[in-house]
Amino acid sequence: MMRSFICGGALLLLAIKGPLYGEGEVTYDGSPPPHGVAFHATVEPVVDGVLSNGEWKDAQPFYFPLSPGAQGEATEARFLWTEKGIYVAFVVKESTPVFGHSPKGEALYQEDCVELFLDVMGDHRQFWEIQVDPAGQTYFRNHVLTAPPRLTAEQRITEEFRVSELWRYDVDPPEGSKIVCNLDRQAGLWTVEMFLPSSFVNRRRGGADLEPGIVRMNLARNDWSLAKEEPNREPRYQYWASVLPGHAHLSPLAMGYLELKKP
Secondary structure, X not given: OOOOOOOOOOOHHHOOOHHHOOOOOXXXXXXXXXXXXXXXXXXXXXXXXXXXXXXXXXXXXXXXXXXXXXOOOOEEEEEEEEOOEEEEEEXXXXXXXXXXXXXXXXXXXXXXXXXXXXXXXXXOOEEEEEEEOOOOOEEEXXXXXXXXXXXXXXXXXXXXHHHHHEEEEEEOOOOOOEEEEEEEOOOOEEEEEEEEEHHHHOHHHOOOOOOOEEEEEEEEEEEEOOOOOOOOOOEEEEEOOOOOOOOHHHOHHHOEEEEEEOX
């Protein structure tokens, strides 16, 4: 499997080359955080939920889960970037999509969705969480840590830290963003295309244009057997960087490293 991808911002802070960045760090299953690369777009994709020929030719696909024993069919993701923002695509194999039971504006993780976690500064003090379901409904959340995180043995923020030092709040989809899904029930496939502008991605740097650099990121797929109100339902989680199942939002130090790169 290829393990390449990227998104990010202008990050001189973490611009360490080669295998040194992340050296000695481990994720939930004891593996090192994944590293990946995404390239500057020569052709900017049209965000319409269809991965048309040529649009993503410069993006190296990678697949998750990467962890042994993970359930379900692998999910594919792709990334491209320009100075003005990040393009993201997901390709999800799903014959029994479960969605549509969460009120508008509420989190979607209790049913089928894909998630992007993005720590642009890489200092574990603020990161974005973006959820998208098969119908294209979205949920954006900002996570702010008021102190250096304290972790359990599973690389999860401790409960005491979560209560006292982690602030989380919903945010509206950023101006200039676009997210479109295409669900093909007959083929058992749904695709997601999104554009996230630099004004959002790079907000902690004043919304500056993106530049080559390193960011922290994780990707998740929540795959449920039944709707959220049904009894005896079971989740099947998939992650790019291994985290305690169901706790990607509380595992900022387990995120992978991704490089925005130009030829």
